[in-house]
Amino acid sequence: MQTEKVIDHIVKWLRDYATNAHIKGFVIGISGGIDSAVTSTLCAKTGLDLLCLEMPIHQSEKQVSRASHHIQWLQDNFAHVKRQEVNLTPVFDNLVAALPPVDNEEDRFMSLANTRARLRMTTLYYFAALKGYLVAGTGNKVEDFGVGFYTKYGDGGVDLSPIADLLKTEVYTIATFLGINREIIKAPPTDGLWGDNRTDEDQIGASYPELEWAMRMSDQGKQATDFSGREREVFLIFKKFNSANQHKMVPIPVCEIPTGLK
Known part of the structure; x- marks a missing residue:
């Protein structure tokens, strides 16, 4: 950098x-x-x-x-x-x-x-x-x-x-x-x-360098089955938080009303 x-x-x-x-x-x-x-x-x-x-x-x-x-x-x-x-x-x-x-x-x-x-x-x-x-x-x-x-x-x-x-x-x-x-x-x-x-780290279960690694692996399309040991554990931690917190990271869902109903 x-x-x-x-x-x-x-x-x-x-x-x-x-x-x-x-x-x-x-x-x-x-x-x-x-x-x-x-x-x-x-x-x-x-x-x-x-x-x-x-x-x-x-x-x-x-x-x-x-x-x-x-x-x-x-x-x-x-x-x-x-x-x-x-x-x-x-x-x-x-x-x-x-x-x-x-x-x-x-x-x-x-x-x-x-x-x-x-x-x-x-x-x-x-x-x-x-x-x-x-x-x-x-x-x-x-x-x-x-x-x-x-x-x-x-x-x-x-x-x-x-x-x-x-x-x-x-x-x-x-x-x-x-x-x-x-x-x-x-x-x-x-x-x-x-x-x-x-x-x-106490709350997440992984350090930031570990999470950065998992984020890169996820962006590359890797799966948990590609890893073992601590790497697999960290990758699963990352995916768990990433999945659970999508509601924070994507736009608020809007219920769009079909034109014919208005």
Whole structure:
């Protein structure tokens, strides 16, 4: 990958898109993870306004600290970068208290994890409308188009996706080139939706390099029977997530009414 040229291309794409839409800048949620760190830095390099939101919901101290350090680094290195913390923990807790109890607490736990992402999306769009900004997405290619590892209408609810054509390993390459804080680069990827230390790999069952391999194999038309051992296991994991999450990755189905019925 021609890293510097890819960076320049994305920055120009962001600037041109915002300028053509008569938009003043971008708003982005900073999680303390690699994807939001890289995306926010690319947005900052446009020279347009950038509002970085910290939106903790029972967040681990390490994630909060990494996010804060990154925003400070952005402000030290780029003009037009502002920060805003919105503590969504009481909002989340009040919503949980208002919801009826369920029989299966594990199902409730999963629903509430996705609810965290949707509360953050709502907050991002509040500030986007207030400031006249675009919501910048942080999904990479494997998450967005491989395994669908994001929340529908949560972190998947964005105006534009600057790094969605980059594999996770490529995001790390760009992060190193940009000088992103080492604490972020070294931190295991996590969606931060569970209030504990579980990583993306814990949830998916495979690492991002493994998923990238499986995505390539799938694109080449390979089948599970073509592999054995760990390769077969990873390929099946990829296909399971890819199949289950197609509803996120394809357009919303529309019931088309036959002309004769109208």
